[in-house]
Amino acid sequence: MRPEIVLFGDSITEQSFSYGGWGASLTDTYSRKADIVVRGVSGYNTRWALFLLHHIFPLGSTTPPVAATVFFGANDAALLGRTSESQHVPIEEYKENLRKIIRHLKECSPTMLIVLITPPPIDEEGRLESVYGEKATKLPERTNEAAGSYAKECVEVAKELGVSSVNLWSKMQETHGWQKKFLSDGLHLTPDGNKVVHEEVVKVLNGAWLSAPDMPSDFPHHSEIDPQNPEKVFKQRCL
């Protein structure tokens, strides 16, 4: 029935329907126009995400998604030799994995609107408080600098393969106090942080051919229904 927009990513996608979440807001924006399908896998990096590609985006589907957000990198950028090193993926492999994901999505549907989202910035202070608490080692497992390198390459890959991107790492840092305003634990998003993702993704979709205001609603608006002859409008719409 409705076109589908798939949100593919890590915990920041998985949690996007929590209070004030960007996935929920997107569902609201595309109300009666497109279905938002959340496929977020907490803790995953791009290396592990590849194993899910054929499962989430099967080739040969007659109704592939019209759009997909690809939002990985926060885990890939975890530092070697620190507490989250098992999630680390070297930056060159991260780039190549993103290319593989994009190529697969294009094979799934050549017209799919693909939106790469870079990892958000890291508030190292917030991260230390959150991850280590009282036992703080004072050695961050993620740094803003590392996240920035991955973000830069993410935007590069998008350009290279001709797909859209949102540079969340840069965008968030334009706002004073982004560390606490947008991030709840130095990495995951507050409602304000979710709002940034929602706005930026909507901007990209609007700028392409998936502008919600321009899309048809899938059932007659109640004001179009003649109370004396309700079947008329439903027949006109072939329902």
Place this chain on the structure above:
Amino acid sequence: MRPEIVLFGDSITEQSFSYGGWGASLTDTYSRKADIVVRGVSGYNTRWALFLLHHIFPLGSTTPPVAATVFFGANDAALLGRTSESQHVPIEEYKENLRKIIRHLKECSPTMLIVLITPPPIDEEGRLESVYGEKATKLPERTNEAAGSYAKECVEVAKELGVSSVNLWSKMQETHGWQKKFLSDGLHLTPDGNKVVHEEVVKVLNGAWLSAPDMPSDFPHHSEIDPQNPEKVFKQRCL
């Protein structure tokens, strides 16, 4: 892939992904376990909803939803002779329409978990302020008494046909100050009101066979992935 839970109803369902919305919270509750599909049609009563039944719940589907919420009545209960009379449906017809909806869903899938939700209570004061503003006629187009009658019949129909129900009209009025705490304009829900719907629906689903904590996640948890041999767990899960 994942089982689907469809939310079928009027504006209170359509708006359930707005800030703090019950549909969004349900998506979060069933994260990686079930997909929540929103099919809310603002302004619709049960008479008009019937025209959408075959479209939203096609017979013969090989993957029908595992559950559906049916949340109509707020518009059916609009009073005759007042500004929203075109949405009014006589209470006997409302009951019969609910029966038709339930019978259709059971035909669609005999095992579908069906949850009828009654209309919420009406705060007539809030309604007058919202609908009429400065031009207040002082004649409410919806009353709490009328909503209560429809709520009672909704629960009756659920009992009669052996499906679950949430008596939202009663439940909300158990809380002191429900008028402003749960309703934003005397009819639609505040984030606190959405929370009540979410909690009550989850209670019903948990009490049946769709308890989220008991359902399997559809992909391996990241802690199950061996960083040295990631393909192992994905092969085990046949991905």
